[in-house]
Amino acid sequence: MTPPSGTETAVLSWLAEHESAMLDLVRTLVDIDSGSYDKAGVDAVGARLRAFLGEHGVGFSVVPNDRFGDAIRAEANNRSGNGAAGSNAPVLLLGHRDTVFPAGEAGRRPFRVADGRGSGPGCCDMKAGVVINAFVLAAFARFAAAPSPITALFTADEEIGSPSSKGLIRETARSARAVFNSEPGRPGGGIVTGRKGGKFMRLDVVGKAAHAGNNLADGISAIEEIARKIVKLHALTDLVVGISCNVGTIAGGQTVNTVAPHATAEVDLRYIRPEDGARAFSALEAIVAESNVPGTTARLEITGEFEPLVASDASKRLFEHYAACARALGQSVESMFAGGCADSGFTASVGAPTICAVGPIGGRAHSPDEYLEVDSIVPRAQALALAIMRLDGA
Ligand SMILES: [Zn+2]
Numbered sequence: 001m002t003p004p005s006g007t008e009t010a011v012l013s014w015l016a017e018h019e020s021a022m023l024d025l026v027r028t029l030v031d032i033d034s035g036s037y038d039k040a041g042v043d044a045v046g047a048r049l050r051a052f053l054g055e056h057g058v059g060f061s062v063v064p065n066d067r068f069g070d071a072i073r074a075e076a077n078n079r080s081g082n083g084a085a086g087s088n089a090p091v092l093l094l095g096h097r098d099t100v101f102p103a104g105e106a107g108r109r110p111f112r113v114a115d116g117r118g119s120g121p122g123c124c125d126m127k128a129g130v131v132i133n134a135f136v137l138a139a140f141a142r143f144a145a146a147p148s149p150i151t152a153l154f155t156a157d158e159e160i161g162s163p164s165s166k167g168l169i170r171e172t173a174r175s176a177r178a179v180f181n182s183e184p185g186r187p188g189g190g191i192v193t194g195r196k197g198g199k200f201m202r203l204d205v206v207g208k209a210a211h212a213g214n215n216l217a218d219g220i221s222a223i224e225e226i227a228r229k230i231v232k233l234h235a236l237t238d239l240v241v242g243i244s245c246n247v248g249t250i251a252g253g254q255t256v257n258t259v260a261p262h263a264t265a266e267v268d269l270r271y272i273r274p275e276d277g278a279r280a281f282s283a284l285e286a287i288v289a290e291s292n293v294p295g296t297t298a299r300l301e302i303t304g305e306f307e308p309l310v311a312s313d314a315s316k317r318l319f320e321h322y323a324a325c326a327r328a329l330g331q332s333v334e335s336m337f338a339g340g341c342a343d344s345g346f347t348a349s350v351g352a353p354t355i356c357a358v359g360p361i362g363g364r365a366h367s368p369d370e371y372l373e374v375d376s377i378v379p380r381a382q383a384l385a386l387a388i389m390r391l392d393g394a
Pocket residue numbers: 096125126158183184
């Protein structure tokens with residue numbers, strides 16, 4: 001593939017010149033707590049991004065939400081006189097502003113860089129990805145270098161299954177010619193081309209309270225029932241076909257000397273192929289419906305849901321195109337499968353060619369050991385920008 005020239009070089013150089021500005025914005029965003037349920041925090045991150053977009057001539061609109069953070073939809077126009085294969089279908093960049101961390105975490109662990117690694121809550125997942133999306137938009141607004149309009153969504157609630165964003169994501173992706181999700185790149189540069197789908201659920205079991213000493217037989221133990229259900233739920237796991245079912249939290253009971261009148265559990269079900277997911281979910285519903293301890297009742301609520309990222313021919317071509325652009329910049333990338341779910345599943349499910357994890361490289365997301373390879377910020381921004389600029393040749 002040909003080396004960058006003309007406008008391409010101008011965009012790539014501009015990104016390189018803004019390395020310290022990118023790092024500053026990563027620091028600013030990491031140092032704001034923005035757990036998924038912290039609307040004020042997620043909106044504070046949004047306010048900082050809106051200021052950046054405004055300063056760089058990128059138009060945006062806000063999609064308000066009462067419960068979760070507002071979504072931001074930003075747009076940069078394409079180059080004028082775009083002919084060729086010239087699709088006016090937009091390129092979509094995805095990024096979420098929320099993290100899995102509680103309020104106070106940013107104060108305890110502010111963004112730091114040591115030995116080339118950044119740390120702090122959400123540094124790689126995915127505040128650095130949000131930052132490269134913002135700078136790539138700014139570069140395209142400045143140089144009008146993109147073959148198609150670019151739309152970027154900065155959403156609020158990916159870590160809990162995007163309850164408030166998935167409609168907007170699907171709707172925007174429907175008309176997109178390509179979707180890039182800037183979740184963290186894998187160590188070594190891996191790009192994610194397949195992901196599991198999944199559901200987060202809450203299971204509530206109701207029994208009947210009774211004194212555990214005086215009249216045990218009058219009670220109906222919700223804890224015994226949920227324990228029996230949990231054993232069956234875990235037995236749904238079949239790693240050979242890529243199904244996993246894990247109960248991540250349990251709670252219940254009243255006092256040590258009372259037959260438990262209620263119990264709850266949170267369940268995480270994941271799958272690779274939609275048909276396997278549907279089969280596992282019906283088995284799960286049967287487990288919920290069947291009462292092992294007579295007299296108990298159970299209710300299941302789906303609290304979050306992700307579609308799997310299933311690699312289509314078009315998304316495989318998009319990966320090959322991205323990889324060729326990265327190689328033209330001296331970077332090597334490979335395609336990988338991930339068990340973690342992401343918004344890229346929603347865009348793939350409506351047929352948009354999608355690749356994921358094009359963000360700066362990092363690891364150990366969702367843990368205090370999360371890190372960001374600071375030297376990867378500019379190269380990943382450049383690979384993304386070049387892949388967009390060369391889409392007409394893809
Ligand atoms: Zn993420």
